[in-house]
Amino acid sequence: MFTANLWRTGLKPLQYLSMINRYTDHSANERTYLAWIRTAIAVMAFGFLIEKFDLFLAYLSQVMHLQAQKQAHVHLHSSRLAEWVGLGLIAAGVVMLIAATRHFYQYRRMIEAESVYRYGATGSSLLLSALLIMVALFLLLYLGHTLFSQR
Amino acid sequence: MIPNFVAQAANERTLLSWVRTALTLFSFAFILGKLELSFLHLAVQGGLVIALPPVSLRWLSFTLLGSGVALLGVAVWRFWQRQQALQTD
Numbered sequence: 001m002f003t004a005n006l007w008r009t010g011l012k013p014l015q016y017l018s019m020i021n022r023y024t025d026h027s028a029n030e031r032t033y034l035a036w037i038r039t040a041i042a043v044m045a046f047g048f049l050i051e052k053f054d055l056f057l058a059y060l061s062q063v064m065h066l067q068a069q070k071q072a073h074v075h076l077h078s079s080r081l082a083e084w085v086g087l088g089l090i091a092a093g094v095v096m097l098i099a100a101t102r103h104f105y106q107y108r109r110m111i112e113a114e115s116v117y118r119y120g121a122t123g124s125s126l127l128l129s130a131l132l133i134m135v136a137l138f139l140l141l142y143l144g145h146t147l148f149s150q151r
Numbered sequence: 152m153i154p155n156f157v158a159q160a161a162n163e164r165t166l167l168s169w170v171r172t173a174l175t176l177f178s179f180a181f182i183l184g185k186l187e188l189s190f191l192h193l194a195v196q197g198g199l200v201i202a203l204p205p206v207s208l209r210w211l212s213f214t215l216l217g218s219g220v221a222l223l224g225v226a227v228w229r230f231w232q233r234q235q236a237l238q239t240d
Contacts, residue, residue, distance in 0.1 A: 022152065024157050025152075025153070025156045025157060028156060028157045028160040028161065029156070029160060031160065031164060032160040032163055032164050032167075035163075035164045035167045035168070036167065038167075038171065039167045039170055039171055039174075042170075042171050042174045042175070043174065045178075046174050046177060046178050049178055049181060049182070050181060053181070053182070053185055054185075056189075057185060057188065057189055057192075060189055060192060060193075061192065107153070107156075110152070110153050111152060111153060111156060113152065114152065115152075116152060116153070116154060117152070117153045118153070118238070119153050119154075119155065119156060119159040119160075119234075119237075119238070125163055125166050125167070125170075125230065126227060126230075126231075128170060129166070129170060129223050129226070129227045132170060132173060132174065132177070132223060133220055133223055133224070135177070136173075136177055136216050136219055136220045136223075137220065139177065139180070139181055139184075139216055140213060140216050140217070143180075143181070143184035143185075143209070143212060143213070143216075144209075144213065146184075146188060147184060147187065147188065147209045148209075
């Protein structure tokens with residue numbers, strides 16, 4: 001119905017969109033902002049998983065020990081280090097949200113301005129990737145250590 | 152204005168999508184690794200033989216972690232390449 005009305009006034013949808021100056025740039029900026037938010041939520045969820053998954057294992061460990069006290073001890077609990085990594089990831093998610101909001105407004109101003117600016121938010125994306133690679137390597141060592149120290 | 156903004160932003164979003172994919176892989180790998188621990192616990196201390204995983208979950212977990220890292224590495228490299236190519240000056 002919206003498009004039909006535009007046709008009746010003799011205005012094509014594309015012309016209508018071009019009335020908002022650099023509309024495609026602005027919407028791309030918004031999509032990128034939303035992508036950052038989704039990624040930050042994923043990072044925080046991952047941090048929460050690392051930090052809290054051990055609660056379940058600790059409970060299991062306690063229940064099992066009551067039933068089989070004489071048997072060999074199997075370590076299920078995590079190191080403190082894993083908990084700190086989890087907390088750190090949650091903090092990183094918060095920082096990402098703040099930085100993404102800042103970038104969003106910065107880009108909005110740059111898009112509207114008449115002078116030419118350079119695109120340059122590569123630092124934060126590269127930093128995030130580097131951080132996640134380090135976390136993955138930590139998990140590799142951590143899981144390897146806990147799994148191969150069994151029995 | 153920012154030249155090539157739509158393409159640059161699309162490039163960044165693509166990297167972010169890869170990051171989320173890698174994160175999902177990491178979470179899955181972490182759960183698998185931790186579940187193997189609890190399965191072992193149930194089998195050894197709980198005497199529940201059926202709890203013993205038929206396949207090695209730990210290697211599956213390590214493979215997932217490793218492929219996540221490789222995926223991220225490739226994604227970062229491609230992001231960088233395209234970013235340089237899109238830079239007009």
